[in-house]
Amino acid sequence: MTYSGRMTSRESTELVPGASAHGGIAELVWSTGPASYSYIFGGRIRFDAFVEKSWRTPDTYFGHTEATVALCDGRVAGVEIGFTGRASPWRCA
Numbered sequence: 001m002t003y004s005g006r007m008t009s010r011e012s013t014e015l016v017p018g019a020s021a022h023g024g025i026a027e028l029v030w031s032t033g034p035a036s037y038s039y040i041f042g043g044r045i046r047f048d049a050f051v052e053k054s055w056r057t058p059d060t061y062f063g064h065t066e067a068t069v070a071l072c073d074g075r076v077a078g079v080e081i082g083f084t085g086r087a088s089p090w091r092c093a
Contacts, residue, residue: 013070017064017069022064025052028076028079055067066082066083067080
């Protein structure tokens with residue numbers, strides 16, 4: 001197998017602001033730390049419910065207003081959730 005230097009076609013990938021209608025976010029977040037999230041939430045049922053409600057609620061820890069979503073051919077392929085700390089100082093570390 002030869003590495004071509006390209007992971008995917010950039011023409012089919014688009015970065016957009018998060019929107020409450022984007023689905024599949026809980027699965028992507030879970031994949032970043034399943035052992036930690038399993039310990040904290042006791043499994044997927046409570047975790048998924050928490051993330052899905054938070055995603056639909058603006059200005060929350062997993063809220064769509066804090067996210068950038070990667071769409072590949074119109075489907076959610078990735079998510080970045082980040083905070084500058086300026087708009088919401090209570091979230092600063």
